[in-house]
Amino acid sequence: MVIEQVRPGYRIPRQLNSLEQRDMTPEGLRIENVDEAREDRFHRFKLIGWWDQERLRNARVLVVGAGALGNEIVKNLALLGVGNLFVIDLDAIEHSNLSRSVMFRARDEGRPKAEVVAEAARDIYPEMNVQWCQGNVVYDLGLGVYRWADVVLGGLDNREARLAINRAAFKLNRPWIDGAIERLDGVARVFSPGGPCYECTMSKEDWKLLEMRRSCALLTRDQMLMGKVATTPTSASIIAAIQVQEAVKLLHDLDSLCGKGYHFFGLTHDSYVAEYTRKEECYSHDKFDRVLSLGKGASQTQLRALLSHVRAELGADTVLEFNNDILTALKCRQCATAETVFRSLGKVSEREGRCPACGQAREPETTSTIYGDERYLDLTFHELGVPLFDIITARSGSDRWHIEFSGDRREVLGPLCPGPCA
């Protein structure tokens, strides 16, 4: 009985590796053979005329959400040989995730979803550079990560996060591909700067639901847990496949579903493509024309120091603007007290929002603009609640400077630095 029929695919690289180490090997022959062996993994893709594996190897992809859709998205990116991945998700793995997430195992329960997805991606494609972050995309992700990325893929379940991605991606002139699933159905949409965006597609009903979520500014996290949607691994796999396929097209500069949405109905397997209209009055179309790199990070830069620097250049009336509201105090009307709290608004739980003396919900005092007379100018931006590697805006009239805390690049991008990070 011959069980040990070793397939040649496993032997060839080993022989070539030994050839590679021999200095005497004729140069031309060595390069040709090594290339052939290395690229064998992606051989079937290259039979597609326009396919350029090198583009995928160099591609930088930001994946937001590592749930049912995120698992399928990252699985596909790894199989396709995408070289650089940043994945962010707030949650830890729960037992009920195991039925919809191809990369999760029972032993992973309790671990951050983003970390497990990152590990699994490298298991599939060990040459992939991967960084993960357990955090909230709305409040924790510096815009520098969007600037780093070529394309953004969303696997989310709420409008607040979609809107945050939409605004960030358009500010940095990056396309993003949204996916949504419910029951057996789903939709994949491609939004590219210059065209219609996610906010352009939002209906009155969408805004109502978003405002409901926002009205309890301190409750977003608690509310999020209530909005569970019925989803299946099959719809996740269909929609994520469309999303990643669109990303491949974008990365090849091919025509894609830009400004359109693919709607899929699982009970009948009907589908159609909807075309969206750009609304010129939409708030999401603000674009950062030029981003300046600050050598320092958000945790090394004091508000006062940066403000005086930009005022020397742009004028004494220059203000600093953040991308999110930052909490500066919690006020209790009943007790007439105010507690100083510096944090991004979305990171305060309902319990923390209540007055420790009387138990009433306190009012948040927030800021998104620094005018120069604040009592906390000696704090660093990070101490105030600005995410690492964020991009803030210095504004004087219609003059704007967008300043990236590039000193945080290494800490935030991790293994994605320095290689393709430079």
Ligand SMILES: [Zn+2]
């Ligand atoms: Zn828009």
Ligand SMILES: [Zn+2]
């Ligand atoms: Zn009170």
